[in-house]
Amino acid sequence: MIITGIDGKVALVTGGNHGIGAAIAQALAAQGAKVFITYFRLETDYGASELQAALDAGIGGDRLYRAQQQQSADQVLSEIRIAGGTATAVEMDLSESVVVPDLLDHCEAEMGPVEILINNHAYCAPETFDPANVGTNESGGGITLTSAEGIDQHMAVNVRATVLLMREFTRRHVTRGADWGRIVNISTDAAHAHGNNVSYAASKHAIESYSRSAASELGRYGITVNIVAPGPIQTGYITPAMEREIEAETPLGRVGRPEDIANSVVFLVSEQGGWLTGQLLYVGGGYRMHQ
Incomplete structure (x- = not known):
């Protein structure tokens, strides 16, 4: 049995309106954490009727993924509260660096100082170096040539926002003299190389x-920093054909579920996970075992 020890702790979960982030928020709340969710709905080329049709059909692909991404956090909050948990949410664009202190202020005003930081937010727009690859990917989304704008957007959301959140979390932790903190950053099992992404x-x-560097510096303050790298997780984008291929290539024989990632995150922030820091945990049923 895992002794989480997080009952009453304040957890900030970014990108928590759907998929992995939603599952993490629900799992932490189930352990008694007070959960503050952020989310941001990107503009999409799909119309409202197309998105609703994708939700109704429930067939994996780019359209379903975008439809789920367009959801507010209301459903997640409702499920947490019905189960007896505490949660609130705010929509904000983390690519705007000035919002980071405001976000922590908002969370502290509603729930208290953040003790658990889960950086799950992500921007993902398929890009390639190869002109021959420009077009549509297997999920049905578009692939474009790598561009300055694309690079900047990925770095602003995925890297800069994550680093600034870690910095602000740490600054406040040290200022108030705290001695317990957890940071978990969500990566991907394909971070070493990913064609068309x-x-x-x-x-x-x-x-x-950044996570490993932070772990090496912040242990003196009682902060652990770890990374979870999900394998293929059905967050809407995996088509039936892709699912069959992934199942055949995965030792555990199935596509991952958001809850698989959430379970690992709960362990890393728990008291029993407190002797782990600077670690990269692959959670994918063995999918990229030999990379």
């Missing part, structure tokens, strides 16, 4: 480096 992969690889 070159900027996304690079941004996640940067997060892994």
Whole structure:
């Protein structure tokens, strides 16, 4: 049995309106943490009727993923509260660096100082170096040539926002003389190299480096910093054909679920996970075991 020891702790979960972030928020709340969720709904080329049709059909692909991404956090909050948990949410664009202190202020005003930081937010727009790859990917989304704008957006959201949140979390932790803190950053099992997702992969690889550096510096303050790298997780984008391929290549024989990642995060922030820091945990049923 895992002794989490997080009952009453304040947890900030970014990107918590759907998929992995939603599952993490619910799992932490189930252990008694007070959960503050952030989310941001990107503009999409799909119309409202197309998105609703994708939700109704429930068939994996880019359209379903975008439809789920467009959801507010209301459903997640409702499920947490019905189960007896405490949660609130705010929508904000973390690519705007000035919002980071305001976010921590908002969370502290509503729930108290943040003791658990889960950086799950992500921007992912398929990009390639190869002109022959420009077009549509297997999920049905578009692939474009790598561009300055694309690089900047991936780095602003995935890297800069994560680093600034870690910095602000640490600054406040040290100022108030706290001696217990947890940071978990969500990467990807393809961070080392990912064709047709070159900027996304690079941004996640940067997060892994920042996380290890932070772990080496922050242990003296009782803060652990770890990384979870999910394998293929059905957050809407995996088509039936992709699912069959992934199942065949995965030793545990199935596509991952958001709850699989949430369970690992709960362990890392728990008291029993307190002797782990600077670690990269692959959670993918063995999918990239030999990389």
